[in-house]
Amino acid sequence: MKVHDPRAIAILNATAVTAAYIILFLFSSCILHPESLGGFAIYCMLLLTGGLLFAGTYFFFRFTVDKFIYSKIRLIYKSIYSIKAQKMDRHRFTSNRNILENVEQEVAHWGDEKQKEIERLKQLEEYRKDFIGNISHELKTPLFNVQGYVSTLLEGGLDDPSINKEYLRRTEVSVERLIRIVEDLGEITQLESGQMYLNKVRFDIAVVSREVVEMLEMKAGEKNIQVLINQPDKPLWVHADREKVRQVLTNIIDNSIRYGPEQGGRTKISFFDMDENILVEVTDNGIGIDQDDLPRVFERFYRTSRGRETSSKGKGLGLAIVKHIIEAHQQTINVRSTVGVGTTFGFTLRKA
Ligand SMILES: Nc1ncnc2c1ncn2[C@@H]1O[C@H](COP(=O)(O)OP(=O)(O)OP(=O)(O)O)[C@@H](O)[C@H]1O
Ligand SMILES: [Mg+2]
Secondary structure, three states: OOOOOHHHHHHHHHHHHHHHHHHHHHHHHHHHOHHHHHOHHHHHHHHHHHHHHHHHHHHHHHHHHHHHHHHHHHHHHHHHHOOOOOHHHHHHHHHOOOHHHHHHHHHHHHHHHHHHHHHHHHHHHHHHHHHHHHHHHHHHHHHHHHHHHHHHHHOOHHHOOOOHHHHHHHHHHHHHHHHHHHHHHHHHHHHHOOOOOOOEEEEEHHHHHHHHHHHOHHHHHHOOEEEEEOOOOOOOEEEEEHHHHHHHHHHHHHHHHHOOOOOOEEEEEEEEEEOOEEEEEEEEOOOOOOOOOHHHOOOOOOOOHHHHHHOOOOOOOHHHHHHHHHHHOOOOEEEEEEOOOEEEEEEEEEEO
């Protein structure tokens, strides 16, 4: 029994009072009626009154200590839970035998929770700082370009036919890039705040893949990249948001073209039946991704140094969007790659 336990305090006090009473009783009997000490009745009376005193003192202290502790911790309890003390709580406190231990546990538990929350907020703060740092870094290049072209045009370039049209065209390219960054950022923010609404329908993933390939045909043609589909012999019905999945395929196939080789580039799209899911794989024979970079390519704004050298157009947002979309479908995406050989992105979709 711990001394800070109200029961222990009450027992200690009751024992002390009873002991004092017995001593006083015996002492006074010794002085006033020494002859009575030899009789049996006096000890019976001592036992009875001592017992009653012990019980009375015990309950008195128990009640007072409980009430005192309750009045002290009610405030703590109320501030922890930010609720009004309800009758139930009061009953719980006053009737509970280990009132302090319980509150100690609750406060420790509350402290742990708060600590975790602080850690989470710190992480969010880091993430926010990173995010803002990344955004300003990404926006700077096109903004400075626009500023440079516009200044040159204003300072006389407008009348110089050798540069005026070209500088306006470059300005347009930079502004388009700015718009795309802002659009992607808007999308990412929406995805990261869990506001994505999925319009799940039943559709044939092979058909959507073909449509995406057709849409990117021109781009692939410019880089002499062949995009092939391992055409399945029957429809592959999946249950997912068709437009979001289209975006996933577009971003991955676009990467395979953007980071494809100069000559003989090939991208292949294959489908695998995995019981409950369909696995879609996009394989290319492009520049590849270093093993160290592999776990990071889904982070927003992350670009590999190889990727930067190959294309200056990337924003490092495409795969972050892809990952969010797949995860919102409670499906998985993975990547494997060998530098100089090629890369495979694979994601699953629920069969319909
Ligand atoms: N198929 C691939 N082969 C080689 N590297 C790739 C491939 N796909 C992605 N990467 C690397 O991963 C990085 C992140 O790709 P992600 O699609 O997120 O951004 P991005 O292509 O640079 O820009 P964007 O936001 O316009 O898509 C790329 O910059 C590139 O370094
Ligand atoms: Mg990309």
